[in-house]
Amino acid sequence: xxxxxxxxxxxxxxxxxxxxxxxxxxxxxxxxxxxxxxxxxxxxxxxxxxxxxxxxxxxxxxxxxxxxxxxxxxxxxxxxxxxxxxxxxxxxxxxxxxxxxxxxxxxxxxxxxxxxxxxxxxxxxxxxxxxxxxxxxxxxxxxx
Numbered sequence: 001x002x003x004x005x006x007x008x009x010x011x012x013x014x015x016x017x018x019x020x021x022x023x024x025x026x027x028x029x030x031x032x033x034x035x036x037x038x039x040x041x042x043x044x045x046x047x048x049x050x051x052x053x054x055x056x057x058x059x060x061x062x063x064x065x066x067x068x069x070x071x072x073x074x075x076x077x078x079x080x081x082x083x084x085x086x087x088x089x090x091x092x093x094x095x096x097x098x099x100x101x102x103x104x105x106x107x108x109x110x111x112x113x114x115x116x117x118x119x120x121x122x123x124x125x126x127x128x129x130x131x132x133x134x135x136x137x138x139x140x141x142x143x144x
Contacts, residue, residue: 011049011050011051012046012049012050012051012108012109012110013050013051013053013058013059013062013109014047014050014051014052014053014058014062014064014108014109015052015053015054015055015058015064015065015137015142016052016053016054016055017055017142017143018064018065019047019050019052021065021086022043022047022065022099023047025086025087025099025100026040026043026044026047029087029100039100039101039102039105040100042105043099043100043105043108046105046108046109050109055137055142055143056137056142058135058137059111060132060135060137060138061111061112061113061132062109062110062111062132062135063084063107063108063109063110063111063129063132063135064084064108064109064135064136064137065084065085065086065099065108065136066083066084066085066136066141067083067084067132067134067135067136068081068082068083068095068132068133068134069081069082069083069084069107069129069130069131069132069133070129070130070131070133071107071127071128071129071130072127072128072130073125073126073127074115074126074127074128075125075126079130080095080127081095081133082095082096082097082103082107083095083096083097083134084097084099084104084107084108085097085098085099085104086098086099087099087100102118102119102120103118103125103127105118106118106127107127107129110129111129112129112130112131112132113128113129114128114129115127115128115129116129
């Protein structure tokens with residue numbers, strides 16, 4: 001059972017390219033003894049149960065790696081913009097959120113209109129995907 005991220009009721013959809021890169025990331029992080037292992041396990045479970053599609057076949061309203069999205073924080077009624085990235089590109093000041101961060105793991109594969117939740121030390125945090133501002137695959141970039 002997931003401790004930090006509420007498991008998605010439906011299987012997420014991710015591209016084969018993202019699945020391969022995420023699989024490599026998970027193996028590498030485990031080898032290096034990544035300290036956020038709960039979230040690493042959550043990510044591994046999501047990737048394992050995901051529906052894999054070719055990049056050209058991913059719906060344009062799905063959060064993929066390197067997608068820039070607008071989220072609505074349902075607890076604080078705030079709009080937030082984040083780009084979901086691999087750990088080496090993470091920069092919170094620029095809004096680049098690592099897929100290994102709890103919110104990054106939680107948002108992967110969700111669609112516009114979907115809500116998701118994860119646990120924080122201060123209690124649950126709930127978000128709704130308002131829009132996809134940029135998705136590489138929808139822009140013809142199938143190898144991001």
